[in-house]
Amino acid sequence: MGFSSEEKIAVESASMHDGDKLLTKTSPLAPWPVPDVALDPEGTHLVFDWEQASVATDRDLLNDFTKIEDSRTALQCAKRWGPLGLCEHGIPATHNPHSFVEGRMRLGCYPSGWEPVDAWVRYAREARALVLIGANLRNGVLGGRGQWKHVLIAPASRVGRSVEEDRLCLGGALTSWLQQGQIHVLFGWPDLATDEPVFQWRAGSLLLAVGVEIAGAITRTSGVAICSGCGELFPPARRQRPGRRSYCAECREKRIDKRDAERAYEARQKEKAAKSGQKRRSPRKGTVQ
Ligand SMILES: [Zn+2]
Ligand SMILES: [Zn+2]
Numbered sequence: 001m002g003f004s005s006e007e008k009i010a011v012e013s014a015s016m017h018d019g020d021k022l023l024t025k026t027s028p029l030a031p032w033p034v035p036d037v038a039l040d041p042e043g044t045h046l047v048f049d050w051e052q053a054s055v056a057t058d059r060d061l062l063n064d065f066t067k068i069e070d071s072r073t074a075l076q077c078a079k080r081w082g083p084l085g086l087c088e089h090g091i092p093a094t095h096n097p098h099s100f101v102e103g104r105m106r107l108g109c110y111p112s113g114w115e116p117v118d119a120w121v122r123y124a125r126e127a128r129a130l131v132l133i134g135a136n137l138r139n140g141v142l143g144g145r146g147q148w149k150h151v152l153i154a155p156a157s158r159v160g161r162s163v164e165e166d167r168l169c170l171g172g173a174l175t176s177w178l179q180q181g182q183i184h185v186l187f188g189w190p191d192l193a194t195d196e197p198v199f200q201w202r203a204g205s206l207l208l209a210v211g212v213e214i215a216g217a218i219t220r221t222s223g224v225a226i227c228s229g230c231g232e233l234f235p236p237a238r239r240q241r242p243g244r245r246s247y248c249a250e251c252r253e254k255r256i257d258k259r260d261a262e263r264a265y266e267a268r269q270k271e272k273a274a275k276s277g278q279k280r281r282s283p284r285k286g287t288v289q
Pocket of ligand 2: 252
């Protein structure tokens with residue numbers, strides 16, 4: 001999947017120009033554990049092994065996640081970032097929490113460590129749609145109509161009519177995404193012998209971490225743009241105009257922007273030539289001999 005070159009969108013930009021990768025900033029979240037993962041023999045599920053858990057520290061999360069389109073890309077992303085936290089029902093385990101009723105523990109759902117690739121692809125599409133629509137709405141432009149169908153919670157009858165209504169729907173959709181993820185608020189002394197206590201939030205699942213990144217991408221003053229060359233998200237150096245091509249530093253270095261401009265120029269010349277040829281021919285067409 002990834003972002004196509006047509007999906008150039010941009011948001012106002014201001015302060016985040018260092019480097020060219022989107023979201024290489026500091027996250028409000030502490031690192032979270034990432035277990036080992038493999039595809040099951042059928043290739044339909046990701047199987048996680050918590051015995052091998054390590055910790056996620058790097059931050060290309062949103063780029064990695066929005067590119068998921070099949071079992072291969074899902075596995076790649078899961079290896080680096082961990083499980084979504086889905087239960088045996090294939091939905092976020094938070095839908096059915098453990099609870100205490102009259103002093104007795106009632107067990108709810110828990111992350112099963114066995115997650116359908118289909119669900120990963122579905123969430124990736126939704127994440128991508130939320131970023132695209134959100135970036136447009138940040139600019140006061142209606143979010144792509146074709147994208148709303150990936151946002152499961154948005155009522156089709158309400159979206160795509162006004163910026164205000166779309167903002168309301170996007171806010172609701174992203175809030176619900178964040179609520180499905182799980183956030184742990186932690187306080188304590190990581191090293192009991194030192195005086196410095198630590199107060200931090202930790203993502204209870206990848207779903208939450210992705211939601212935080214989406215919200216951050218839309219909120220950030222620097223905004224989001226999608227490279228017309230490689231389809232990666234990147235922080236634009238200045239405000240982009242919708243409908244214009246924009247390129248990340250890497251693609252500019254490879255001169256992809258020049259190549260595209262030349263191609264577009266050639267295409268325009270061809271079109272012009274074809275049109276003038278038609279004009280020359282057309283009077284003859286109508287002439288009766
Ligand atoms: Zn469940
Ligand atoms: Zn690029």
